[in-house]
Amino acid sequence: MMMRPAELEGVRAGTVDLAFRRWDRPRVKVGTRLRTAVGVIEVTSVEEVALSRLRAEDARRAGAASLTALKDALAARPDRPVFRVGLRYGGTDPRETLRNEIPEPGEITTILAGLDRLDAASPIGPWTRDTLRIIDRHPEVRAPDLAAQLGRETPDFKKDVRKLKERGLTESLAIGYRLSPRGETVLDHEDGPRERAPRRTGTPLPRTIGAPATRALRAVDVHTLEAVSGWRREDLAALHGVGPIALDRLEAAMAEMGLGYAS
Template sequence: MIRPAVLAAVRDGEVDLAFRRWERPRVRVGTRLRTAVGLVEVTSLEQVAASSLTAADAARAGAASVAELRDALAGRPGPVWRIGLAHAGPDPREALRATVPTEAEVVELRAWLDRLDRASSYGAWTRQALALIDEFPGRRAPELAEIVGRPTPEFKTDVRKLKEKGLTESLDIGYRLSVRGAAVLGVPPPEVGGTPLPKVGAPASRALTAAGVRTLEQAAAWSLDDLAALHGVGPVALERLRAALGR
């Protein structure tokens, strides 16, 4: 878990370390983590003594002081691990979602959907899920699952499989069909207008939508103070909007 402000600093090259207390490492060198700012790669991993931490370590980890860094680690079990981090570019699924597949790729993707359907213990579900997301973009997963009479966790797991191929996109609330998914399903592509907002959480997403702010360009017309005044837009959501707007 990395705070939004620290993630933005990793993206900008201002932070390149993290410190965690773990009984055993939970990442390895070369691991790429999907985050709100794209891919973050683990470049190094070593166990260190908490007493060896310096002010330079704290600054490179986005902490105000070594005391703050040590306080964040205090009271947690396990040894301290020093983790090197580097921004590794955008999440490749973002570009994939916006790419119109060739006819050959459509054939290949539909064959992949067929294999998922055949392997399913509850029957064909792939086209049904895609069509449901196309019909109800932004609808909560439990509501979509209820429509097709399936348990929510099971439905969400299946939608994640579609997302891995760039066919759908997760929103703060629900999902939407991607350009790629529309081509595979054989329906008109979704309307694309403006830059999508960053993931800001469901309460903030509802508040922004109610205020008519659906794209980053629309958010740019608002001051940060006015955005913060919207009920539901908390500090984390505001920081993600600030970072996306470059303010």
């Protein structure tokens, strides 16, 4: 179930607890836990509803500007039924905890055996170590650029990176990836320790602000929410690519940490 950044932020904040979709059949079940850019979102209900029965309260709970706006969003594919999906925030993604856990030698052996199984099952042959290495050498680089260096199609490359993320070895950034501390430990066990640029301290920029805003902030050496808090909102607004939606999402993310824009 795909969700827009605004929906995700609304569910996390508790202002959104419904979503409406036109599907040929239910695409999620009650109890489904969706891992998203803002954490885990749980599906609490799924039911088919008539478009004519939607009310303003449904629109509000879905984060729509109005009932008309909600119906306009559901105007496509009118031959498909409308489903009302209940949602609630289920907390942070457990992979965030896993990627910061440094494995013991015995656990590293188990992790490497799992990577060997992925390699053996792949139609392109071994890929896990090469993927870890290229992410390690080129953190915060776009997936299409990394895939091109490996001679791979971007969708297949992204799918494989997600398999590494499931094991806590990589983490997704607003643009590109980086190895987690767990991933660095595993790769160092294979290749020997290597010198890396110091890991940025602080809270990474939220992925929900979008790539244009992320690129604009990186261009002025702003890579974390703590660094954002040193800027005035109006100064960031003057950067090409940083629009009001991105600014609002940055503000909301900082507020959770007790931070805000400089005055």
